[in-house]
Amino acid sequence: MDEKVKKNLEEFGFPVIVDERSGAMQWVDMRELRLRYIISIENIKPFYEGLREGKLMATKCKKCGRIFFPPQKDCPSCFDSDIEWVEMKKEGTLETMTVVFVKPPSFGQYDPYPVAIAKLDDGPKILAWYNGDPQQVKPGQRVKVQVSRRKEGYLMYELAPI
């Protein structure tokens, strides 16, 4: 708890502070919440199995041939769930990028990170971190998809210049 709040709590009996700019009295919420979601990946397990082997997996509708990336287990064109897992060729062309300087606190451990969107030669587009010098990127920049280990310890795909 903020020192000022602590002091006011002891002196006045309430968790309050005076906002410095406006002079308005604020109640400092005592109910702190930490959020961490638990998200089902049951139907896209092959994606993570592929990633462990350095592969980028997408789903493909067996009936109409539509490819889905990010992978999804149902084809809304065919009303069908008969899909197969297919490996994407890991090359493509960069379409756009940015560099995130002001980061979410949950990414605080990272330096400013470039994010790019590329169109894979196999068709789908992919958004990922760009492991390369953003200043050297040229229109039509060719990129490859590679798998790297994150600081948090898990494997994730990223883009890198060819």
Add this chain to the structure above:
Amino acid sequence: MSENVAVIGIGHSKFGTRKDVNTAELCWESMKPAFETANLEPKDIDFFAVGNAGIWSSEAAIPALVAEYADLAPKGSMRVEAACASGSAAVRVGYTAIKSGIADLALALGVEKMQESPNPNVIELIGRFGSYFWEFENFGLTFPAYYALHGTAYMMKYGATEEDYARVAVKNHYYGAKNPYAQFQKEIDIETVLKSPYIAWPFKLFDCSPITDGSACVILASEEKVKELGIEEKVWILGQGVGTGTANLSRREEFTSLASARYAAEQAYKMAGIDIDNPANYLDGANVHDCFTAPEIIAYEDLRFCKRGEGYKLIRDEQTYIGGKIPVNVDGGLKAKGHPIGATGVSQAVEAYKQLLQKAEPGRQADINKGRWLAHNVGGTGHYTYVTIYGLEKR
């Protein structure tokens, strides 16, 4: 059923850092003038909708909160969420309720109290309005970064520059300085924008709309009610289009345009009887969703104020100032007026009413000859778009 729906009352709080009020008080600040301009009381309202994205603020049941604070209980209500277009979603609910005949008088309120949380938490939470699992969880996209991906693509394709983007900020601050309800009432120059620190390249601090507290309110009425109450000051909703985009940006065709905005604009123009090939000829001005500078330029194109790839020339030639081809965001836009997520769409409706009835503050009143004003409100990065056309004469 009511073929036509009118805005008959408006209210707008001061936008900015509002540590001086709690959520209910902030709502009442815009509700009170809305009732007063409509010459109505809370008991007259049949249904109300509240646009609010929430999560950074403490109160979730805002319709119930204002039902209590403003004596709207036990009337029907709902909270609606469409990210940064939540306010337009609230207008949509009121509009369709009246159009369908379920209500004769509806209130649409938009409110956001973003500064109940510290800035870093808001930055974290607002980055989650796309595909949380694929784009936020692993790649830490922020709201500026989502739009920066569009800003970069646009520069690469058409040769626009960071200076062009800065011009949008300069214009919107110019008008914000004349709007007493705006968060930033200060003019800036191009240098100020260009020298400000990068947030998400190519966007710098002054390319970005701020984190804002605020509320706005409109009261909507059926044609019959307008007659019955003898309402003289009103504007009609001539058309409204709504579009939705994919959650993942990687599922989009292109990054120099928002497909949901083009879709919504086509619908709205068709409903309002506006020639889609030259809509600027039918409009006295517009409010577009300038959460960042580049998206204002992209909006010019999605709304067909100019050809694709020529939006940056409109701002370069000052054609979106008053006196130009079509004045845009002459209330300061999200950029200078502030962007209290849920309130923005309703604030645009308030501005349409003020402009068309020539009640805007000195120095920012557009010439009203055609009697129509457009509002373009985007949620997320084209995840939702609402385009609404307001007019002095009903269709």
